[in-house]
Amino acid sequence: MEKSFLEATRLNGFLEKLRLFGALHGPTVTDAGVTTFAPVTDPAQLLTDYRRTQIPPKKYLLPFREQLLSYRDGRYAEPAEAPPAIVLFALHPCDLAGIAYLDRVFLGDNTDPGYAARRARLTLVGISCEPDDFCFCSAPDAAANCDAFLATTKNGYLFSALTARGEEIAAAAADLLSASDVSQPAAALQSGTGVAPQDPELRFSDNPLWQKFADTCVSCGACSVCCPTCYCFDVREYPALDGGGVRIREWDNCLFATHGEVAGANFRPTRLDRLRYRFLHKYCGFTPLQGITSCVGCGRCKAVCPVGIDLRELFCAAGGEMSS
Amino acid sequence: MKPVRLAIAGLTACSGCQLTLLNCEDELADVLRRFELVYFPMAQSGGRKEGPFDAALVEGAVSTPADLDMLFSLRNASRLLVAYGTCAAFGGVAAMNNGQSTREELLRTVYGGQGSLPESFAPAPFGNFVSVDWTIRGCPPEKDEVVELLAALLAGTLPPVRSYPVCTECRSRENLCLLLEKGELCLGPVIQGGCNARCPATGIACEGCRGPVREANVAQELELLLERGFGRDEIERRMNRFKPGWDYGQRR
Amino acid sequence: MSERVRDMHLPFTARLLERTELTEDTALFRIAPEEAALPQLSRFVPGQFVQISVPGAGEVPISPADLPGGDGTLELCVRRVGHVTELLHQQLPGAPLGIRGPFGNGFPLKEMAGHPVLLLAGGLGIAPLRSLLMHLLRHRDRFGEITLMYGARQPRVMLFREELAALAARGEMRLYLTVDFAPETNGIQSCAVGLLPDLLKGFRFDAAATYAAVCGPPPLYRCLIADLEQAGVASGRIMLSLERRMRCGVGRCCHCGIGQKLCCVDGPVFRAGELKAIPEAL
Missing domain, CATH: 3.40.50.700 (NADH:ubiquinone oxidoreductase-like, 20kDa subunit)
Incomplete structure (x- = not known):
């Protein structure tokens, strides 16, 4: 029988082994009480049975604000940044699905160099979770996009390695793993979370919720800041006093008035236009991901929205399925 | 030069x-x-x-x-x-x-x-x-x-324009939402960001010192605060502290 | 080690060679990109855009007004309308700029070969169409009849007027100019007063075979599409060059969404047919 069982009492030892692969980060709670992915110096800080962090792990791949370029004497240069090796521990399947989606966007044609460099240095270790009222994922045990996965069982975890790096982790932690007669849960290695892709025509449905959402949305940006797959960004350039300068990119939000603006016109002038755009991007997908939903069902948007907007109500009322 | x-x-x-x-x-x-x-x-x-x-x-x-x-x-x-x-x-x-x-x-x-x-x-x-x-x-x-x-x-120009509310930076900094989690009179949703949510980051609700964000949904912010039990007078007094003359019906 | 891939965010350096004021707010900028940029730029297809950097202000998407010259120089017709273009207009010859691209799809030149081409430009929309026109004229024998209809607010802001008149005089294309308003007394050669759609209405052409290329302010598209279709031009042959504010140029920043398509990678040239399902596009 394969040695794949990690007793709960051996978790701390396992974490020490993970540190061989980079700085250990995982779900912790801040002084103010916010659940966040952060460096784990003491295993006691780690929350293994957390529900969701406020900001998803995308912050490790796309920082909120990032320098793209600097310039001096009219010549632009890339930042000479070497990202650190990080092991991100205890990621839920929805967040892993979120990273898988971002990978498709940023590692495709014209690979994004900053994203790719950080992604290459990131080791992902998933963990199974218990959905709460905000979750709407369809397959909570799915965990394809990680290096290794821990499926929670009664007295510990079933370890599975999914990549070469996962195998290295298995090798490094070999003395901690024991044989187990508990078989791997069947769903554990299937991918697929979240909501089914939606019909783009629904953006013009006569559902009165559209107008209600447009009236109540405060455009605070929380839904996309906290979404594991929202990646729209703004690019701005700031000169410096010494004659040089920097070009940065920063998370943007399709609900801001500036999002569809050009000099002298706005192609999405009202909040209703922008909500439709959000629906279309989120649930129907843009080139080249048309027909693919980017919603992974983590429930963050619903949890952080000050006015309780849940875009899924638009298609549930229209007859689409809602799995919760 | x-x-x-x-x-x-x-x-x-x-x-x-x-x-x-x-x-x-x-x-x-x-x-x-x-x-x-x-x-x-x-x-x-x-x-x-x-x-x-x-x-x-x-x-x-x-x-x-x-x-x-x-x-x-x-x-x-x-x-x-x-x-x-x-x-x-x-x-x-x-x-x-x-x-x-x-x-x-x-x-x-x-x-x-x-x-x-x-x-x-x-x-x-x-x-x-x-x-x-x-x-x-x-x-x-x-x-x-x-x-x-x-x-x-x-450089012969003006800086690029930022137009997002305090909430955007506040959430990105992983602060506790004082409006939702603590029911405080926080003006973050209608106030222009750029301060990196300086006050909420230290546990103080946004008092609105940077003035309205573009297309602020003032009417909804008012509703949110009324729902949390603040009186209309108190809300208006707070909103007027740095900028008089809000249009409380504005949803845009 | 494999060859290092160039960061697609990193602009090549370009120098401003010359600027020519065309109107009070529009100028033609001739720029010389550094040599390393030339292989990429030589693949430019009319209708594509480049991202021009003005150090200190940032980047702006611009559709070149001509094909790159043999020496790699590029002509950009730019109106002073925003943050970046304001600073561009302050630059003097010799100033350093940046350039990325070309991006987007461009006009389907192979498909258009052998067909008559009708170009419809409104205002600054002449700039992207001028590069198409130059391509058509340079390969005159590959295309059928070439017609340019160009409408501007008034004669003073009509761009490239002498040049277009000279091209028309060579007999290689038909040229129709129109203005919304014309001052009553002016010494300048007069042109029709009226809107582009009016011009189109009186135009006899082989609609079934024609490709139309349209670029102008957004309201222009809707009425021109209807008129062209009514005249018998297939909606798949009505090519529209759309304007959006592309930040990245490579399909990531998502500011230029048009329905489920992105203007920077699926456009900026779209067929009227494919936009029918995207009512918010125009």
Whole structure:
């Protein structure tokens, strides 16, 4: 029988082994009480049975604000940044699905160099979770996009390695793993979370919720800041006093008035236009991901929205399925 | 390169905005090297307020005839006029009671007695009198935004515009949401960001010192606060602290 | 080690060679990109855009007004309308700029070969169409009849007027100019007063075979599409060059979404047919 069982009492030892692969980060709670992915110096800080962090792990791949370029004497240069090796521990399947989606966007044609460099240095270790009222994922045990996965069982975890790096982790932690007669849960290695892709025509449905959402949305940006797959960004350039300068990119939000603006016109002038755009991007997908939903069902948007907007109500009322 | 000629001045204000510039200690040497501070009465004597200036950074609300003269004079003498700080942009704290009391009542309260009162009128933002080329918000402004402007002036441009509410930066910093989680009177959703959610990051609700964000959903913010049990008076008082005259029905 | 891939965010350096004021707010900028940029730029297809950097202000998408010259120089017709273009207009010859691209799809030149081409330009929309026109004229024998209809607000802001008139005089294309308003007395050669759709209405052409290329302000598209279709031009042959504010140019920043398509990678040239399902596009 394969040695794949990690007793709960051996978790701390396992974490020490993970540190061989980079700085250990995982779900912790801040002084103010916010659940966040952060460096784990003491295993006691780690929350293994957390529900969701406020900001998803995308912050490790796309920082909120990032320098793209600097310039001096009219010549632009890339930042000479070497990202650190990080092991991100205890990621839920929805967040892993979120990273898988971002990978498709940023590692495709014209690979994004900053994203790719950080992604290459990131080791992902998933963990199974218990959905709460905000979750709407369809397959909570799915965990394809990680290096290794821990499926929670009664007295510990079933370890599975999914990549070469996962195998290295298995090798490094070999003395901690024991044989187990508990078989791997069947769903554990299937991918697929979240909501089914939606019909783009629904953006013009006569559902009165559209107008209600447009009236109540405060455009605070929380839904996309906290979404594991929202990646729209703004690019701005700031000169410096010494004659040089920097070009940065920063998370943007399709609900801001500036999002569809050009000099002298706005192609999405009202909040209703922008909500439709959000629906279309989120649930129907843009080139080249048309027909693919980017919603992974983590429930963050619903949890952080000050006015309780849940875009899924638009298609549930229209007859689409809602799995919760 | 020809140095950029600056005027830095204040109308009815606390001088805090001008002080913010002087607090940019790491940058001051560069500023002095690259700018000609033609008129900066708070920091140096003997300036020429006649200009001409490439840019005039002027703080304060307009509340006296002398303020108005100064504003017109600087506007005429400068290629760019910058409303420097929330008072210049929105009226600020000096204007918080504009809707509640008459000017005479306020003057009597301060100066008392039956004697003659100084000439003054309800404090108003620059935009009521002159065209404004750029606005730096905040009470006080963020140092970074002051340096951004100065650097952009050197480059022959203005800084790029940011227009998202405090909430965006606040959430990105992984602060606790004081409005939702603690039911506090936080104005984050309707206030222009750029301060990196300075107050909520330390557990203090946003008081709105940077003024309204573009297309603020004021009516919804009002509802959110009423639902949390705050009285309409209290909410309006808080919202008016830095900017009078909100349109409480605005949803846009 | 494999060859290092160039960061697609990193602009090549370009120098401003010359600027020619065309109107009070529009100028033609001739720029010389550094040599390393030339292989990429030589693949330019009319209708594509480049991202021009003006150090200190940032980047702006611009559709070149001509094909790259043999020496790699590029002509950009730019109106002073925003943050970046304001600073571009302040630059003097010799100033350093940046360039990335070309991006987007461009006009389907192979498909258009052998067909008559009708170009419809409104205002600054002449700029992207001028590069198409230059391509058509340079390969005159590959295409059928070439017609340019160009409408501007008034004669003063009509761009490239002498040049277009000279091209028309060579007999290689038909040229129709129109203005919304014309001052009553002017010494300049007069042109029709009226809107582009009016011009189109009186135009006899082989609609079934024609490809139309349209670029102009947004309201222009809707009425021109209807008129072209009514005249018998297939909606798949009505090519529209759309304007959006592309930040990245490579399909990531998502500011330029048009329905489920992105203007920067699926456009900026779209067929009227494919936009029918995207009512918000125009």
